[in-house]
Amino acid sequence: QQQVKQSPQSLIVQKGGISIINCAYENTAFDYFPWYQQFPGKGPALLIAIRPDVSEKKEGRFTISFNKSAKQFSLHIMDSQPGDSATYFCAARENYGQNFVFGPGTRLSVLP
Amino acid sequence: DGGITQSPKYLFRKEGQNVTLSCEQNLNHDAMYWYRQDPGQGLRLIYYSQIVNDFQKGDIAEGYSVSREKKESFPLTVTSAQKNPTAFYLCASTLTRNTEAFFGQGTRLTVV
Numbered sequence: 001q002q003q004v005k006q007s008p009q010s011l012i013v014q015k016g017g018i019s020i021i022n023c024a025y026e027n028t029a030f031d032y033f034p035w036y037q038q039f040p041g042k043g044p045a046l047l048i049a050i051r052p053d054v055s056e057k058k059e060g061r062f063t064i065s066f067n068k069s070a071k072q073f074s075l076h077i078m079d080s081q082p083g084d085s086a087t088y089f090c091a092a093r094e095n096y097g098q099n100f101v102f103g104p105g106t107r108l109s110v111l112p
Numbered sequence: 113d114g115g116i117t118q119s120p121k122y123l124f125r126k127e128g129q130n131v132t133l134s135c136e137q138n139l140n141h142d143a144m145y146w147y148r149q150d151p152g153q154g155l156r157l158i159y160y161s162q163i164v165n166d167f168q169k170g171d172i173a174e175g176y177s178v179s180r181e182k183k184e185s186f187p188l189t190v191t192s193a194q195k196n197p198t199a200f201y202l203c204a205s206t207l208t209r210n211t212e213a214f215f216g217q218g219t220r221l222t223v224v
Binding site for chain 2: 006032034036041042043044045046049089091098099100102103104105107
């Protein structure tokens with residue numbers, strides 16, 4: 001129940017296309033859902049995050065869609081660029097909890 | 113310039129040796145974490161600490177030890193009991209009951 005499932009494992013998108021990564025969870029106590037971006041050899045950095053009281057959050061080209069009833073959330077990258085090529089992790093954290101549960105990651109490659 | 117500093121960036125260990133990875137933060141964060149990342153995989157929690165002089169085991173604590181003598185520092189020792197220590201190690205921190213986890217740039221440990 002503590003797992004966060006993530007798909008696809010890898011994704012190849014043409015420049016200018018839309019990249020979509022999906023995550024699903026079981027634990028209804030999760031109340032904070034961040035997405036992290038990681039470049040090779042670097043630590044993950046927060047990209048965008050959402051709480052379950054909203055269904056969508058947009059920051060620039062990045063949008064999180066959240067479906068509380070289905071216990072799913074997704075990351076959309078609009079107008080994908082080669083510089084977006086990285087590994088993306090979704091995560092979740094319980095109410096007032098300290099620990100994050102991470103998905104296994106999606107390796108995104110944006111072709112020029 | 114606030115952040116988390118991990119050192120060294122690369123570390124080589126001989127069979128049977130203990131090695132210590134450093135993690136220092138100047139963000140005044142209460143909680144600190146150690147994660148292990150293997151190629152193509154997500155982040156697995158090794159140990160975490162919510163306050164000074166207190167820490168808890170994560171999912172894969174066997175063969176590792178930590179200390180939290182100061183709020184700013186959370187070193188990780190990889191002992192000889194850890195049979196497969198080659199991995200990328202990430203340190204992170206958060207404010208108590210806050211949201212974002214900040215990550216260091218990682219230490220790549222290789223057994224030679």
